Amino acid sequence: MSEMSINILIGGEAGQGLVTIGQLMAKALVRGGHDVLVNQDYMSRIRGGHNFFAIRTGPEPIQCTTEMVDILVALNKETLEIHGSQLTERGIVVADEKIDCRGLNALKVPFNDLASKPLFYNVVALGVLGAAVCNDIAILEGLLQDTFGKKGSEIVASNLEVLRKAYAWVKEQNFDFSCMPPPPENPDKRIMINGNEAIALGALAAGCNFLSFYPMTPSTSVALTLINKGKELGFVAEQAEDEIAAINMALGASWAGARSIVTTSGGGFALMVEGISLAGVTETPVVVILVQRPGPATGLPTRTEQGDLNLALYAGHGEFPRAIFTPGTPEECFYLTHRAFDLAERYQTPMFVLSDQYLADSYRAVEPFDLDKLPEVAKPLLKPENPKEYKRYALSDDCISPRAIPGFSEALVKVDSDEHDEQGHIVEDAPTRVAQNSKRLCKGCGLWAEVVPPGYYGPDEPDVLFLCWGSTLGAALDASEMADLKVAVLHFTQVYPLKDEQFMPFLEAAKEVVCVEGNANGQFARLLRQETGYGVNNFILRFDGRPITARYILAGLKNIL
Amino acid sequence: MINIEAYGTFDTAWCPGCGNHSILECVKLALSELDIAPHQVGFVSGIGQAAKAPQYLNCNMFNGLHGRSLPAAQGARLANPNMVVIAESGDGCNYGEGGNHFLAALRRNMNMTLLAHDNQIYGLTKGQASPTTAKGQVTKTQPFGAPSEPFNPVAVAVTMHTGFVARVFSGDQEHLVNIIKQAINHKGFSLVDILQPCVSFNKVNTFGWYKDRCYRLDESHDPKDWDAAMKKAVEFGDRIPIGVIYKDDKPGFEEGMPSLAAGPLATRELNKTKLAEIIDSFT
Ligand SMILES: Cc1ncc(C[n+]2csc(CCOP(=O)(O)OP(=O)(O)O)c2C)c(N)n1
Ligand code: SF4
Ligand SMILES: [Mg+2]
Numbered sequence: 001m002s003e004m005s006i007n008i009l010i011g012g013e014a015g016q017g018l019v020t021i022g023q024l025m026a027k028a029l030v031r032g033g034h035d036v037l038v039n040q041d042y043m044s045r046i047r048g049g050h051n052f053f054a055i056r057t058g059p060e061p062i063q064c065t066t067e068m069v070d071i072l073v074a075l076n077k078e079t080l081e082i083h084g085s086q087l088t089e090r091g092i093v094v095a096d097e098k099i100d101c102r103g104l105n106a107l108k109v110p111f112n113d114l115a116s117k118p119l120f121y122n123v124v125a126l127g128v129l130g131a132a133v134c135n136d137i138a139i140l141e142g143l144l145q146d147t148f149g150k151k152g153s154e155i156v157a158s159n160l161e162v163l164r165k166a167y168a169w170v171k172e173q174n175f176d177f178s179c180m181p182p183p184p185e186n187p188d189k190r191i192m193i194n195g196n197e198a199i200a201l202g203a204l205a206a207g208c209n210f211l212s213f214y215p216m217t218p219s220t221s222v223a224l225t226l227i228n229k230g231k232e233l234g235f236v237a238e239q240a241e242d243e244i245a246a247i248n249m250a251l252g253a254s255w256a257g258a259r260s261i262v263t264t265s266g267g268g269f270a271l272m273v274e275g276i277s278l279a280g281v282t283e284t285p286v287v288v289i290l291v292q293r294p295g296p297a298t299g300l301p302t303r304t305e306q307g308d309l310n311l312a313l314y315a316g317h318g319e320f321p322r323a324i325f326t327p328g329t330p331e332e333c334f335y336l337t338h339r340a341f342d343l344a345e346r347y348q349t350p351m352f353v354l355s356d357q358y359l360a361d362s363y364r365a366v367e368p369f370d371l372d373k374l375p376e377v378a379k380p381l382l383k384p385e386n387p388k389e390y391k392r393y394a395l396s397d398d399c400i401s402p403r404a405i406p407g408f409s410e411a412l413v414k415v416d417s418d419e420h421d422e423q424g425h426i427v428e429d430a431p432t433r434v435a436q437n438s439k440r441l442c443k444g445c446g447l448w449a450e451v452v453p454p455g456y457y458g459p460d461e462p463d464v465l466f467l468c469w470g471s472t473l474g475a476a477l478d479a480s481e482m483a484d485l486k487v488a489v490l491h492f493t494q495v496y497p498l499k500d501e502q503f504m505p506f507l508e509a510a511k512e513v514v515c516v517e518g519n520a521n522g523q524f525a526r527l528l529r530q531e532t533g534y535g536v537n538n539f540i541l542r543f544d545g546r547p548i549t550a551r552y553i554l555a556g557l558k559n560i561l
Numbered sequence: 562m563i564n565i566e567a568y569g570t571f572d573t574a575w576c577p578g579c580g581n582h583s584i585l586e587c588v589k590l591a592l593s594e595l596d597i598a599p600h601q602v603g604f605v606s607g608i609g610q611a612a613k614a615p616q617y618l619n620c621n622m623f624n625g626l627h628g629r630s631l632p633a634a635q636g637a638r639l640a641n642p643n644m645v646v647i648a649e650s651g652d653g654c655n656y657g658e659g660g661n662h663f664l665a666a667l668r669r670n671m672n673m674t675l676l677a678h679d680n681q682i683y684g685l686t687k688g689q690a691s692p693t694t695a696k697g698q699v700t701k702t703q704p705f706g707a708p709s710e711p712f713n714p715v716a717v718a719v720t721m722h723t724g725f726v727a728r729v730f731s732g733d734q735e736h737l738v739n740i741i742k743q744a745i746n747h748k749g750f751s752l753v754d755i756l757q758p759c760v761s762f763n764k765v766n767t768f769g770w771y772k773d774r775c776y777r778l779d780e781s782h783d784p785k786d787w788d789a790a791m792k793k794a795v796e797f798g799d800r801i802p803i804g805v806i807y808k809d810d811k812p813g814f815e816e817g818m819p820s821l822a823a824g825p826l827a828t829r830e831l832n833k834t835k836l837a838e839i840i841d842s843f844t
Pocket of ligand 3: 679680
């Protein structure tokens with residue numbers, strides 16, 4: 001339920017520091033006990049243009065972003081022009097006194113008076129915003145201390161002074177905006193984290209120790225987090241010359257004993273495709289993080305879409321098993337990435353985690369991840385039993401050949417991109433081909449047996465069932481609660497393989513099934529039909545590069561019903 | 562010393578008279594003379610006739626994709642600093658399909674060896690021009706003669722001050738063994754460009770053609786003298802110098818990566834306490 005929430009939108013040009021203001025404000029709200037959900041909208045440029053950072057916040061759980069704006073922080077005039085119409089009835093504008101607010105309910109801030117120099121404009125904005133939402137100033141003081149502490153006490157002191165001035169100034173104003181309801185008393189401790197950071201932490205928690213990558217929005221912050229946070233853990237990372245190098249490097253490392261990850265977006269992943277096939281035939285574990293943005297080709301580089309499901313599903317020539325996870329929240333990003341590593345090692349085949357720009361950049365308040373609750377991740381063998389007899393691709397009843405790491409015993413570990421015999425030597429004879437190909441494919445049965453069931457939320461036998469996957473979970477949940485009908489949500493956190501017994505009864509019990517996807521073709525619905533024969537007839541699709549919201553779904557539902 | 566028999570003998574799929582046979586023998590000799598046991602070495606190759614070489618000796622092997630042996634080899638190297646890593650592939654693989662990886666590997670200067678079998682032709686796909694095919698050489702797919710200037714991997718490596726740059730000839734075995742040993746011992750990236758006849762598809766650069774032209778560099782060549790090395794690197798015509806063209810003992814890539822010091826990644830344990838602190842830092 002997000003009814004008691006307010007939505008703060010900070011808008012301006014790239015380079016004006018709105019992300020810094022947004023992050024600090026969101027963190028202050030989390031520390032104050034409120035929930036937050038961030039939506040970041042930015043252009044593919046470093047300066048100028050129009051970007052925004054929206055924080056939806058409130059005392060109760062927030063599930064998705066919204067178009068409606070209650071506090072519009074306009075760092076320039078354009079922000080007012082673009083977002084003025086989104087203001088709610090109670091909405092206020094926070095803007096420099098020199099900006100013409102055209103009669104809107106506005107807090108006209110004397111930026112020049114409150115900041116001794118332009119460098120401090122951001123702190124003024126932060127102070128005004130913090131005071132406007134009645135956030136305890138001590139929290140922002142602490143955050144500024146943490147942020148600027150490294151730069152010396154003088155810098156901290158001047159930032160604090162500006163912050164206090166801004167708070168004091170707001171107190172003197174007589175403006176019409178009531179504070180948010182207070183947060184619960186003694187709230188549980190939460191961390192503020194976005195989808196990409198959660199993926200990186202999930203990987204580290206799984207013992208991932210090797211990354212090769214090529215930068216590509218919106219995936220880059222997974223790599224950045226792995227590198228920055230992994231420093232103290234002995235994490236090894238290399239920025240490769242291209243994505244083809246990245247995937248091959250990850251596989252070479254994995255063969256030699258690393259736990260490897262690659263992080264990319266659609267275009268980069270397209271370059272990795274031959275390498276995915278190599279992982280399949282050589283049975284080399286690797287986890288691929290594919291953070292989607294709209295294509296084709298360069299598409300909308302900084303925006304969101306769920307358009308690469310088919311790409312992940314079919315990437316790689318030939319036939320080999322895989323699993324695809326599609327988290328809907330940062331928590332799911334963490335736990336499913338962790339799981340992907342365990343499965344990659346146990347089934348010796350590539351695993352995919354599909355996210356998108358919306359979730360990647362969406363900060364949320366979440367319960368700190370509990371490392372002790374995580375299952376152990378499988379490990380390869382350092383020393384197989386009879387090293388001299390070791391065969392990398394030994395045929396066995398469960399189709400899984402123990403994976404030894406070269407160099408730790410006399411065992412010779414031969415992996416081969418060509419079809420190969422049990423030893424790993426190139427062969428061309430038909431029976432060996434059939435035996436090895438069948439062995440690889442049969443691992444898919446194990447993966448199928450372990451599929452994570454989809455989440456079902458809401459009443460039994462609903463009038464409408466929203467079918468969704470990945471980042472659209474929150475919007476679907478919000479919409480289901482806002483609708484006047486009996487609505488439930490079926491959310492897939494694993495879209496491949498599909499195990500029909502886990503969800504067919506839900507589909508059959510619903511009066512109408514509506515598929516909600518961030519793409520134009522209903523890729524998941526097609527997959528569902530292909531795998532189960534079940535055809536979805538109602539679609540709410542979005543492919544304008546913007547996240548699906550509850551209002552968007554409800555508007556679509558009106559058209560359907 | 563490790564007996565050369567430890568490296569085994571295998572039937573190969575190569576044509577009789579192909580330079581690959583000699584290279585394979587020299588690789589085995591070099592490894593056994595260096596006292597490296599089969600399980601200590603990791604061969605990483607691509608696809609092509611040359612790239613099959615690791616199939617024909619006892620070793621750890623990652624026989625990957627056409628053009629991609631270098632990234633995989635460097636990944637292995639980063640994962641296990643104790644492994645002797647050797648990438649082995651053809652001129653097409655290394656300088657054509659994998660050209661970008663070749664440049665990046667020269668820049669990185671990791672402690673590993675690249676044995677590039679350079680027959681100046683695409684052997685496995687039956688005789689198309691490769692990046693090192695001479696301009697004007699007629700092939701089935703270049704009936705008017707190869708239209709582009711040939712790539713000179715040795716010269717490129719020298720311009721980049723690559724740690725160890727050698728050009729050798731598969732027909733001079735004693736010399737080849739010696740150079741491979743030096744390359745493996747060098748603590749940085751070693752390029753060994755091995756001129757090799759393809760008896761089936763390169764009727765220009767034959768055994769005799771190389772034999773007439775290749776001459777061993779003697780002591781008068783100082784491989785640490787970059788200008789002299791550059792001169793030798795571009796000498797490729799009536800006379801072709803073979804031997805160590807250039808050498809630079811600059812620090813390897815690994816020295817700039819402190820996280821490698823803790824040893825092979827396979828033996829690392831996750832520090833849960835540290836990770837819990839990291840998670841806490843998101844508060
Ligand atoms: C991606 C890809 N493209 C093309 C091929 C086909 N192919 C295999 S080997 C080769 C060329 C081999 O030439 P070279 O690397 O010089 O090795 P040689 O056979 O001469 O030893 C080609 C084009 C392939 N296997 N993979
Ligand atoms: S085709 Fe050429 S390179 Fe290949 S094995 Fe025959 S002679 Fe050697
Ligand atoms: Mg060749």
